[in-house]
Amino acid sequence: MLPSRFLLTPHCPTAPAPTPTPTHPGGARSPGSVALRFGSPGGVRLRRGRGSAAVAMASDGRVERIASSIRAIPNFPKPGILFQDITTLLLDPQAFRDTTDLFVERYKDKDITVVAGVEARGFIFGPPIALAIGAKFVPIRKPKKLPGEVISEEYSLEYGTDKIEMHVGAVQPNDRVLIVDDLIATGGTLCAAAKLIERVGAKVVECACVIELPELKLTHATMRISCMNKGQMNLTL
Amino acid sequence: MGEEANCDAVMEAGNGNGKAKENGHATAVLAMPDVKADDAVVAPADPRLQGISDAIRVVPHFPKQGIMFNDITTLLLRPGVFKDAVDMFVERYRGMGIAAVAGIEARGFIFGPAIALAIGAKFIPLRKPKKLPGEVISETYVLEYGTDCLEMHVGAIEPRERVLIVDDLVATGGTLCAAINLMERAGADVVECACLIGLPKFKQLGPMQDFYKLNGKPVYVLVESLEYEK
Numbered sequence: 001m002l003p004s005r006f007l008l009t010p011h012c013p014t015a016p017a018p019t020p021t022p023t024h025p026g027g028a029r030s031p032g033s034v035a036l037r038f039g040s041p042g043g044v045r046l047r048r049g050r051g052s053a054a055v056a057m058a059s060d061g062r063v064e065r066i067a068s069s070i071r072a073i074p075n076f077p078k079p080g081i082l083f084q085d086i087t088t089l090l091l092d093p094q095a096f097r098d099t100t101d102l103f104v105e106r107y108k109d110k111d112i113t114v115v116a117g118v119e120a121r122g123f124i125f126g127p128p129i130a131l132a133i134g135a136k137f138v139p140i141r142k143p144k145k146l147p148g149e150v151i152s153e154e155y156s157l158e159y160g161t162d163k164i165e166m167h168v169g170a171v172q173p174n175d176r177v178l179i180v181d182d183l184i185a186t187g188g189t190l191c192a193a194a195k196l197i198e199r200v201g202a203k204v205v206e207c208a209c210v211i212e213l214p215e216l217k218l219t220h221a222t223m224r225i226s227c228m229n230k231g232q233m234n235l236t237l
Numbered sequence: 238m239g240e241e242a243n244c245d246a247v248m249e250a251g252n253g254n255g256k257a258k259e260n261g262h263a264t265a266v267l268a269m270p271d272v273k274a275d276d277a278v279v280a281p282a283d284p285r286l287q288g289i290s291d292a293i294r295v296v297p298h299f300p301k302q303g304i305m306f307n308d309i310t311t312l313l314l315r316p317g318v319f320k321d322a323v324d325m326f327v328e329r330y331r332g333m334g335i336a337a338v339a340g341i342e343a344r345g346f347i348f349g350p351a352i353a354l355a356i357g358a359k360f361i362p363l364r365k366p367k368k369l370p371g372e373v374i375s376e377t378y379v380l381e382y383g384t385d386c387l388e389m390h391v392g393a394i395e396p397r398e399r400v401l402i403v404d405d406l407v408a409t410g411g412t413l414c415a416a417i418n419l420m421e422r423a424g425a426d427v428v429e430c431a432c433l434i435g436l437p438k439f440k441q442l443g444p445m446q447d448f449y450k451l452n453g454k455p456v457y458v459l460v461e462s463l464e465y466e467k
Contacts, residue, residue, distance in 0.1 A: 024409055073370035083370045087390055090350070090360040097354055123346035124362065127313075131320055137313040139347065147296035147306045214263055 003129030062098035069209065079210065084211050086121065086182045099125065103204040103208055104132040107178055110205055114177040116140050118164070118193055121182035125210060129180060138170045140179075140193050151199060155192035166196045183211040285321040290460045292318045293434065307434050307462050309344065309405050323348065325459060326403075326431050327355040335428060336398040337361050341387070341416055342368070344405035348433065352403060361393045361400075363416050374422060378415040387415045389423070396424030406434040407458065410451045417452050430456040437461055 069089040076083040089095050107129065116138045118128025123139060130137040142164065143152065151170040155163050170175060178196045184190055184207070195202045241453050292312035299306040306367040313319050329354065340349025346362060352361040365386070366375065372391040394400060402416045413430050420427050435449060435458030449456035 015266060015400070045266055071371075075366070076370040085370050087362060087369065087393070090353075090362070091393060093357050093359060096350070096360065112444055120343045120364075120368070124350050126359070127319075127347050128351050129317065130313075131323060131351055134316045136316060137319065137347070139310060141343075144300070144309065145307050145343070147299040148294075170310065170314060174240070
């Protein structure tokens with residue numbers, strides 16, 4: 001049973017009235033992503049992922065501080081979009097430390113061998129987790145940034161496509177991978193990252209994001225539901 | 238990375254005791270946490286530096302012919318070595334009253350936050366144009382062909398706050414100069430710039446020391462790469 005959530009909708013720059021959790025086919029959503037949700041000030045809810053670690057987090061005061069440190073910028077990068085800016089979280093050393101600690105506590109006993117971070121904000125949150133749990137860090141980058149041999153995965157945008165790349169050999173078939181980004185909206189980028197990992201024969205254990213934007217994901221509900229399988233983001237587009 | 242015209246990038250660096258390796262591998266330099274820039278004291282190389290140097294791979298002709306690219310992603314695949322690199326910076330900067338670590342997009346984002354977390358400082362991302370939402374200040378700088386631009390959020394740093402600037406590598410120093418300028422325009426006190434790798438493009442013969450200087454600010458590097466052709 002999901003707790004009710006107070007959501008900031010992307011197209012509503014002023015503080016909204018609380019919005020009940022929309023229902024949609026498929027019931028529980030993205031059991032594979034642990035997102036620290038936030039909403040109107042004072043209304044912070046942690047949505048439960050699989051596993052008992054999430055239960056302890058729900059009453060953890062750290063989540064409130066983290067949520068309140070994130071600022072929303074209206075009409076960025078274009079009109080109608082409410083941008084969730086984590087740079088203010090990074091200016092609060094305690095909140096940043098708490099964010100890392102919460103992820104480390106969840107993943108340290110899951111035999112994660114690789115943390116893959118999606119350029120560029122995944123580069124901020126991923127490496128501290130990797131360092132703390134003794135995992136490799138693998139950057140997943142925009143095209144032409146990685147030197148040497150790469151594999152690429154193209155994915156759809158609202159208009160057109162984009163592409164991300166990973167070094168050949170960075171991830172091995174027996175690796176257990178955590179994918180990290182600051183935010184999940186449609187899941188397109190995380191999907192593409194998961195595909196890269198799976199193409200080299202490794203396993204995506206989970207995707208971890210600081211922020212989830214559930215409203216945007218509703219437009220791709222069928223995509224997400226058909227793909228969710230034991231917490232892995234195996235999206236079939 | 239290209240030539241910078243506006244920045245006084247006088248680099249003074251010395252050869253360390255580190256073993257020079259063949260085939261394009263980086264040479265370890267001394268890390269001397271207690272030595273001031275003007276001293277010429279020699280100390281034994283930190284044993285962690287060899288592993289750091291060995292973990293960096295040089296990729297020829299990237300992004301274009303003639304450039305030997307120093308790739309730190311292979312270091313990130315060795316958790317112990319990645320940790321050593323971060324630890325060496327943390328040991329140096331802990332206790333120096335540094336309020337903020339600024340990291341240059343994108344590879345400065347990989348190293349800067351871990352240092353910031355360990356020393357209890359804020360992390361400030363310095364980004365390419367139009368990535369940061371809200372109010373920013375911008376610094377344009379000169380490349381070999383054309384210009385580039387670095388941005389920082391207004392209010393990220395307060396006047397007189399002590400700041401460390403981090404990137405994976407310093408070549409001409411153009412990007413680091415732009416970062417220093419951003420900080421100083423905001424009234425901050427740049428304590429030092431820290432990079433894993435230094436390319437001694439403007440290295441001058443001088444006393445044995447492993448500090449570069451950019452705009453009068455010291456640049457601290459862990460390893461020096463001699464394999465760089467333009």
